[in-house]
Amino acid sequence: MVKGLGWEIAFILFFILSVLSAEAINITAAGSWHRTISKVDLQSEAGSGLNSSYESAPDATVLDIEAGKKNQWAVYVRTAPSWVNDITLYVRRISDGKGGGTVEGGTSYVSVGPIDVQLFRGTGPRNGINLQYKASGFSIQTPVGLKSVEMIYTLEKIK
Amino acid sequence: MRKLLFCSILLCFVLGEAALAGELFRQNITYQILPISEIWVSGNPPALVVNSATAGQQPGEATDSATTYGFSTNTWDIPKKITGKINESMPDSTYLKVNLFPSTGANSGGDVTLTTEPKDLVTGIYDPGDPDWNLPITYKFGAAVEAGLVSGVRTVTLTYTE
Numbered sequence: 131m132v133k134g135l136g137w138e139i140a141f142i143l144f145f146i147l148s149v150l151s152a153e154a155i156n157i158t159a160a161g162s163w164h165r166t167i168s169k170v171d172l173q174s175e176a177g178s179g180l181n182s183s184y185e186s187a188p189d190a191t192v193l194d195i196e197a198g199k200k201n202q203w204a205v206y207v208r209t210a211p212s213w214v215n216d217i218t219l220y221v222r223r224i225s226d227g228k229g230g231g232t233v234e235g236g237t238s239y240v241s242v243g244p245i246d247v248q249l250f251r252g253t254g255p256r257n258g259i260n261l262q263y264k265a266s267g268f269s270i271q272t273p274v275g276l277k278s279v280e281m282i283y284t285l286e287k288i289k
Numbered sequence: 290m291r292k293l294l295f296c297s298i299l300l301c302f303v304l305g306e307a308a309l310a311g312e313l314f315r316q317n318i319t320y321q322i323l324p325i326s327e328i329w330v331s332g333n334p335p336a337l338v339v340n341s342a343t344a345g346q347q348p349g350e351a352t353d354s355a356t357t358y359g360f361s362t363n364t365w366d367i368p369k370k371i372t373g374k375i376n377e378s379m380p381d382s383t384y385l386k387v388n389l390f391p392s393t394g395a396n397s398g399g400d401v402t403l404t405t406e407p408k409d410l411v412t413g414i415y416d417p418g419d420p421d422w423n424l425p426i427t428y429k430f431g432a433a434v435e436a437g438l439v440s441g442v443r444t445v446t447l448t449y450t451e
Contacts, residue, residue: 157313157314158314159314159316161316162316162317162318162319163318163319164318164319164320164321165319165320165321166320166321166323167320167321167322167323168322168323168325169323169325169327169361172325172327172361178359178361178422179361180325180363184320191316193314217320219318263318265318265320268322270325270361270362270363270365271363271365272322272363273322273363274322274323274324274363274364275321275322276319276320276321277319277320277321278317278318278319279317279318279319280315280316280317280318281315281316281317281318282313282314282315283313283314283315283316284313285313285314
């Protein structure tokens with residue numbers, strides 16, 4: 131009896147682990163972007179306005195995606211609703227990263243707001259996907275101060 | 290045992306669905322705008338030369354309006370002014386005046402005689418945010434007969450301040 135139960139329990143554990151390992155997908159990110167805007171960002175000299183757009187380094191954020199080889203997935207992005215209305219934030223994918231999977235889309239700037247938009251999609255595991263940001267809409271009228279927004283990346287498993 | 294097997298398979302499906310719901314990752318993006326208050330002039334005016342007079346009268350003024358100024362600020366809720374001074378006193382019986390054309394809504398001090406102490410040239414600048422630039426500057430140099438033959442160079446410092 132006990133010997134029989136042992137085989138069945140082992141089978142159940144194997145089944146659970148198999149399902150979990152097949153379904154496990156995960157997204158992690160490193161890096162951030164902070165831009166200080168000062169008098170050096172005037173368009174020319176005094177009497178001119180501020181440059182309206184600013185770009186981050188091309189690897190401001192590096193995404194890693196853990197997924198099974200056969201998994202299809204998509205990365206969505208949105209902001210927490212705390213960004214200044216007049217400023218628009220964009221993000222784009224700069225590199226494909228490395229790994230056994232594939233990645234496509236998202237190489238042009240995508241405007242990011244409080245509603246999820248698909249940034250790019252792919253299959254399998256990919257590490258080191260570089261993202262670049264652009265903030266646009268600044269003027270000399272943009273109030274002085276520090277503003278922060280939260281970028282929320284969501285990895286959706288399609289298959 | 291069959292119940293255990295059923296529960297285990299059910300658990301697998303529940304966990305599988307959890308994975309389908311997606312994984313989140315959050316990052317902060319920040320920008321900081323520092324206060325900007327900058328003033329700019331287009332260049333140096335030509336030499337101001339007084340070399341003629343009507344008999345029986347003091348020599349006339351030498352005038353130049355070839356240069357302009359501009360300023361930028363993003364602290365437009367704080368009123369600003371422009372002051373001016375020279376680095377060294379003018380020779381006796383001479384003067385150097387400057388007149389800055391005011392930006393929209395501001396007040397010009399008119400022809401202000403420059404000294405080594407800062408004097409208000411434009412006040413009440415509530416810049417609405419639109420940069421003002423290429424506003425005319427007029428310099429006037431005068432010398433009385435008593436001054437004799439004099440020459441010199443003066444540096445005019447314009448300061449955009451609260």
